[in-house]
Amino acid sequence: MAKQSNEPVLWALFSAGGVFAAFVIPVHLFLIGLAFPLGWIPAPGYEYLHALVRLPLARLYVFALCSLALFHWAHRFRYTLYDGLQIKHLNELIFFCCYGGAILGTVWAGYLLWNFR
Amino acid sequence: MTETRQPARYTEYHPRWYRSRVSTWWWLAQWPYLKFILREISSVFVAWFVVVLLLQIRALSRGSEAYAAFERWLQNPLIVLLNMITLFFVVFHAVTWFNVAPRAMAIRFRGKRVPDFWIVGANYAAWAAVSLVLAWFLVRS
Known part of the structure; x- marks a missing residue:
């Protein structure tokens, strides 16, 4: 089965996404999800953020973060479903839904960032 | 007279474990299981x-x-409520990730293994530095 030979690659993506997510997501989420909407810290203006995302390096960063974080999710969530629910007959479906979701998210991120105006 | 005999087929004995x-x-x-x-x-x-x-990027792109x-x-x-729960979980992810870092990377210095404390500490220091740069x-x- 193809699953076995892919495992090291999938684990490497999981691990890279885990490191990336651990270092940067808490501060991003604290600012975008709580501090800015609740007015604890003044939110950056549209013009500033737009100019920031126009920078190719910033877009590359967002793309890598989104893609790796999604592959991290896919790997972890897959095993959570395998172990937590013990629904062996659905394992292949779970596999395709998890990595399929990560691939779709990566394509969406690439589309948005490539066409960013 | 020709006798056509199927070659005997053997199946390996496979014990069925009691589970x-x-x-x-x-x-x-148990708490450790729940934590896992x-x-x-x-x-x-x-x-x-x-x-x-990505919704933020899309909104920025649209004007x-x-x-x-x-x-x-x-x-x-x-x-906001969902993001509060999310903050708890992403911090939980970061803390659990850094705490197992010494087991993932065994660093040696002058032939001796660097104590876990220093590896975890270095990770937390890097976390703080990265967070400050992004906030800036x-x-x-």
Whole structure:
């Protein structure tokens, strides 16, 4: 089965996404999800953020973060479903839904960032 | 007279182990199990953050009015509540990730293994530094 030979690659993506997510997501989420909407810290203006995302390096960063974080999710969530629910007959479906979701998210991120105006 | 005989086919003896059935809710039984499942579930909130970030990029791309609508959406109490839960889980992910770092990278210095404390400490210091740099980029009024 193809699953076995892919495992090291999938684990490497999981691990890279885990490191990336651990270092940067808490501060991003604290600012975008709580501090800015609740007015604890003044939110950056549209013009500033737009100019920031126009920078190719910033877009590359967002793309890598989104893609790796999604592959991290896919790997972890897959095993959570395998172990937590013990629904062996659905394992292949779970596999395709998890990595399929990560691939779709990566394509969406690439589309948005490539066409960013 | 020709006798047509099928060659005898042997199947390997395969013992059937006794396995007691494990409940679907096995992970509720003990705190370490629950902690394990919570750590794994944190990945769902990591994915939710990616969705929020991509919606922000999309709104930025569509213009200032779309971005204002996105900012109002973030102020919806249900979204704020969801983001509070998400913050708990992404911090939980970071802490559990850094705490197992010494087991993932065994660093040697002058032939001796660097104590776990220093590796974990270096990770936390790097976490603080990265967070400050990102905040410096994003906090502009």
